[in-house]
Amino acid sequence: MPSATFHFPKGFLWGTATASHQVEGRNTNNNWYKWEQEGHTTHKSGNASDWWGGRWKEDFDRAAETSQNAHRLSVEWSRIQPAPDRWDEDALERYRSMLRGLRDRGITPMVTLHHFTDPLWLGVLGGWETQAVVPLFEKYARKVVGALKEYCTLWCTINEPNVYALEGYLRGNFPPGKSDLKLSLVVQSNMARAHAAAYRLIHELQPESRVGYALHFRPQESFRPWFPLDRLMRNIKFEAINMAFPSAISTGIMRSPVGRIQVPEVKGTQDFMGLNYYSVDTVAFDLRIPQELFSHSFFPEGSDLADAGMNSNTPEGFFWAIKWAVRTYPALPIIITENGIEDITDRIRPRYLAEHVHAMWRAVNFNWPVKGYFHWSLVDNFEWERGWTQRFGLWAIDIETQKRTRRPSADLYAAICKENGLSSAMVEKYCPEVFEKLFPG
Ligand code: BGC
Secondary structure, three states: OOOOEEEOOOOOEEEEEOOHHHHOOOOOOEHHHHHHHOOOOOOOOOOOOOHHHHHHHHHHHHHHHOOOOEEEEEOOHHHHOOEOOEOOHHHHHHHHHHHHHHHHOOOEEEEEEEOOOOEHHHHHOOOOOOOOHHHHHHHHHHHHHHHHOOOOOEEEEEEOHHHHHHHHHHHOOOOOOOOOHHHHHHHHHHHHHHHHHHHHHHHHHOOOOEEEEEEEOOOEEEOOOOOHHHHHHHHHHHHHHHOHHHHHHHHOEEEEOOEEEEOHHHOOOOOOEEEEOOOOEEEEEOOOOHHHOOEEEEOOOOOOEOOOOOOEOOHHHHHHHHHHHHHHOOOOOEEEEEOOOOOOOOOOHHHHHHHHHHHHHHHHOOOOOEEEEEEOOOEOOOOHHHOOOOOOOOEEEEOOOOEEEEOHHHHHHHHHHHHOEEEHHHHHHHOHHHHHHHOOO
């Protein structure tokens, strides 16, 4: 049996990612709380992973004890600015302690300013549907960065603007539950403008900062490559899902299959490419589903699926995603801002993790500038419309008791972080079923 270790460059960031509404609990002043109360979700977030109750401390201990050197968290706009004319200094102080808590444990923070949730008052003012949001987000960002910059230089302005816009304005799974493709593009254009404003002000407040956003990048494949309508739909879907923000950043024109919007101020506003990668979609033409852009996306038979069937283990797609980022932005560092899989029993996660780290290592060996990896997620947390049905944590949480249980993947990830690499011994121990594939002898 071959024995080898795939090492990463010195200083590589190894961490986990979380988001305020998913872990904090008792967030009652945002659009998701309202959405949950209205019955749109399988469960309610409730106490979530109880970070607002103080459990962030024990969870950061877990991250540190397992050799993680970075953590990506988000701050909650509705807590920091509970009303347009009011700041909650205690909430900001709480976030300052959390970031200090990371620093004290030798963990580099990345702070996300917006991860899907909006203050209720913003919704009343039209949310992201009008450009009025831009100065409001800028004001909020200025306040947050001013308060937290002592502890953080890595900033992610907005998480997955494409998912926010498509789920909230096309599929209806996220608030406000509308179905209007054109409006979803307008929403993304306003998010891009707000991102650009935040990018500039963060640099003004902190010249050494590194600022980006996190793109949910979803590779698309045609089901029948010989069938022109599958290919067409694959291309449309690829553009619609992935390309709005990147086109705006590359050219100052936001492009989508339903139109173009001029956003010249957005051009060039990122210091790193933040990539969230989960799975690949296979696309087949289907006239019956306009809300899915006339095509059906699925995982082909034989896919290595998690129990809930929401993601498949497709590491080639991860390699492809990184390659896309390098080709699109040759001069920019890449940070994997999320990657993970729902898996309550930890049946598939060890091999998902090992195979994705391996794909990333291949990318690094082409000298592609991948600088860090944040696994989603540190602990189980509130999974949006799917409530508690899907568990992404390296640690399981019993929601009734808040008791944490370490999944085997936490040990595998700890070994990877400690070694700054993936070894044959790790694969043999945690996921021997992919040994031959990763270490062909
Ligand atoms: C989101 C997370 C979410 C994860 C798993 C990402 O699209 O940023 O908030 O929990 O996917 O579904």
